[in-house]
Amino acid sequence: MITRMSTLFLRTLREDPADAEVPSHKLLVRAGYVRRIAPGIYSWLPLGLRVLRKIEEVVREEMNAIGAQEIHFPALLPKEPYDATNRWTEYGPNLFRLKDRKGGDYLLGPTHEELFALTVKGEYSSYKDYPVMLYQIQTKYRDEERPRAGILRGREFVMKDSYSFDLDDEGLANSYQLHRDAYIRIFDRVGLRYVIVAATSGAMGGSASEEFLAESETGEDTFVRSTESGFAANVEAVVTPAPPAEPVEGKAAAEVHHTPNTPTIETLVDYLNANTDRKFTAADTLKNVLVKTRQPGSSDWQLLAVGVPGDREVDMKRLEASLEPAEVALLEEADFAASPFLVKGYIGPKALQDNGVRYLVDPRVVTGTAWVTGADKTDHHVVDLLCGRDFTPDGTIEAAEVREGDPSPDGRGTLVAARGIEIGHIFQLGRKYADAFSLDALGQDGKPKRITMGSYGVGVSRLVAAIAEQSHDEVGLVWPREVAPADVHVVIAGKDESIRERGEAIAAELDAAGVQVILDDRTVSPGVKFADSELIGVPTVLVVGKGLTRGVVEVRDRRSGDRAEVEADNAVQHLI
Ligand code: ATP
Ligand code: MG
Ligand code: MG
Ligand code: MG
Numbered sequence: 001m002i003t004r005m006s007t008l009f010l011r012t013l014r015e016d017p018a019d020a021e022v023p024s025h026k027l028l029v030r031a032g033y034v035r036r037i038a039p040g041i042y043s044w045l046p047l048g049l050r051v052l053r054k055i056e057e058v059v060r061e062e063m064n065a066i067g068a069q070e071i072h073f074p075a076l077l078p079k080e081p082y083d084a085t086n087r088w089t090e091y092g093p094n095l096f097r098l099k100d101r102k103g104g105d106y107l108l109g110p111t112h113e114e115l116f117a118l119t120v121k122g123e124y125s126s127y128k129d130y131p132v133m134l135y136q137i138q139t140k141y142r143d144e145e146r147p148r149a150g151i152l153r154g155r156e157f158v159m160k161d162s163y164s165f166d167l168d169d170e171g172l173a174n175s176y177q178l179h180r181d182a183y184i185r186i187f188d189r190v191g192l193r194y195v196i197v198a199a200t201s202g203a204m205g206g207s208a209s210e211e212f213l214a215e216s217e218t219g220e221d222t223f224v225r226s227t228e229s230g231f232a233a234n235v236e237a238v239v240t241p242a243p244p245a246e247p248v249e250g251k252a253a254a255e256v257h258h259t260p261n262t263p264t265i266e267t268l269v270d271y272l273n274a275n276t277d278r279k280f281t282a283a284d285t286l287k288n289v290l291v292k293t294r295q296p297g298s299s300d301w302q303l304l305a306v307g308v309p310g311d312r313e314v315d316m317k318r319l320e321a322s323l324e325p326a327e328v329a330l331l332e333e334a335d336f337a338a339s340p341f342l343v344k345g346y347i348g349p350k351a352l353q354d355n356g357v358r359y360l361v362d363p364r365v366v367t368g369t370a371w372v373t374g375a376d377k378t379d380h381h382v383v384d385l386l387c388g389r390d391f392t393p394d395g396t397i398e399a400a401e402v403r404e405g406d407p408s409p410d411g412r413g414t415l416v417a418a419r420g421i422e423i424g425h426i427f428q429l430g431r432k433y434a435d436a437f438s439l440d441a442l443g444q445d446g447k448p449k450r451i452t453m454g455s456y457g458v459g460v461s462r463l464v465a466a467i468a469e470q471s472h473d474e475v476g477l478v479w480p481r482e483v484a485p486a487d488v489h490v491v492i493a494g495k496d497e498s499i500r501e502r503g504e505a506i507a508a509e510l511d512a513a514g515v516q517v518i519l520d521d522r523t524v525s526p527g528v529k530f531a532d533s534e535l536i537g538v539p540t541v542l543v544v545g546k547g548l549t550r551g552v553v554e555v556r557d558r559r560s561g562d563r564a565e566v567e568a569d570n571a572v573q574h575l576i
Helices: 023-030 046-065 080-084 113-123 169-189 265-275 316-321 333-338 349-355 432-436 460-470 497-512 526-536 546-550 568-575
Strands: 034-038 041-044 076-078 096-099 105-108 132-141 156-166 194-198 209-215 221-226 236-239 245-248 255-258 289-293 302-306 328-331 365-373 379-386 415-430 440-442 448-450 452-459 488-492 517-520 540-544 552-557 563-567
Touching: 023 034, 023 460, 041 046, 046 132, 046 156, 046 169, 046 460, 076 080, 080 113, 113 132, 113 156, 113 432, 113 452, 132 169, 156 169, 156 460, 169 194, 169 209, 169 415, 169 452, 194 221, 194 415, 209 221, 209 460, 415 432, 415 460, 432 452, 452 460, 488 497, 488 526, 497 517, 497 540, 497 546, 497 568, 517 526, 526 540, 540 568, 546 552, 552 568, 563 568
Parallel strands: 488 517, 488 540
Antiparallel strands: 034 041, 076 105, 096 105, 132 156, 156 452, 194 209, 209 415, 221 415, 236 379, 255 365, 289 302, 289 328, 365 379, 415 452, 440 448, 540 552, 552 563
16 A cells, blocks of 8 residues: 555654654654653554554564464553552552542553463463463553653553563573563664663562663663673663762761652552551651561562651661561661671662562662762762672772773773663563462472563563664654665655656555555655655655656665666666
């Protein structure tokens, strides 16, 4: 089917939208791909929807290729499964919660681990059923504190989320590797430059979780990479002028301060009220507390960090005594200094919000956000301190900031800092969700065996923006062929009937040959048509114009700008 500009539901804009700061946002709006409905909420117009669907298709093909099966969940979900894992509370203000007419609690799904675990539990019961990998491409909802950059950080967005279910750790490692390889193929196919970095800021540490970051100056993640080896790490060390609040005494050479504005008092109070038999109110201020928790029956301790400003110190012993010992324990601040891996880290507001508050302890990592006043008296906002690299086990922070020019930890090359957009994230979750729902398979020996899970996400709608960030110039978008809204943009540049007829004929032939065509058959000037074609960013522009008198048409490469005349009679052959 030929897409005709004369009837396409499209209005391009000459001016950047007032609220747009990054190129992808400006261009996707100007080129008529998306329109803003509310903060972080966008509609997809025909051209945008095409790009989105093409990316979805790439993702779908690669997921199917590793044997994952597509299913589809509702976005509107009951509270109960999320209560069972505490995420109803822990997700904090990022969760869209709503009530139905009977007063029942519902949410709009921010991610679906609970539902997938429950569904597998409902269908499968024997070891013979496993392993299994399931996925969906679905709309997710997160009430992001700062929706940003158009569709880059939406409050409604499209994610591919998949989940693996295995009988043992080896199986999980295999499912994880399959996903990792599939993600590499996906991001290669959509034409992105990206790095894979160990993600230590989430619920897991080390190689059990990795992020895929599309290289982009406008990204919110900072990583370092070696100039010579493939080493890359998501080590964020952003110098920030904001003043630290409430210095915390410590043995470390550097002073570490609380992150201000911790938004979790209600979350914590809810959590403590749900998990202890003591009743807390927001006035019962807790200060500098890490709450250590574990699911019933699980051996995994998890840390809940709380940095709530307040004027009253909580009596830790009293608090601890009032908690169910097997379920929740509190680590007091003094323990931080004694413990090599908790020395100076606080899990900060962003990490709390992003990751739903719970953390596994990786002894090598302080998963957290801290304000560090360095020897140079400047403040650094540091995420993911690594023991041994950033501080010694006795608690001294040596180099909280990774600077460009530092030697790469693998001894090859020097580090350079760069910024990236998180486009994918793979996790070995382990048994957290299986524990919450007693997801077991009856083993060969007749005994139940607890399933171990992985979860894997691709930001499908974010990819549209990430690709646009990497692939544009000052006049418009430049799509990689695999995801472009069409293959060839045919511009009829002239009023003569012969030009129009030839343009129509070439477009029809291309279409018949399976080439996706946008045909600019409008009665506007060639200048307007060229400007629009550049803005829209189809990889090849074919100009049918005055050259026809010499029997030629012009083929323009949108990316390089190269122009070549080809014989009109050979144009279709040239392009297929
Ligand atoms: P971020 O750090 O950017 O907030 P996240 O770590 O919270 O992302 P995950 O829970 O890992 O996100 O979700 C999987 C993927 O979904 C992410 O890698 C990202 O590509 C995408 N994603 C997450 N939040 C958004 C959003 N608000 N808008 C668009 N895509 C998103
Ligand atoms: Mg997030
Ligand atoms: Mg993230
Ligand atoms: Mg993530």
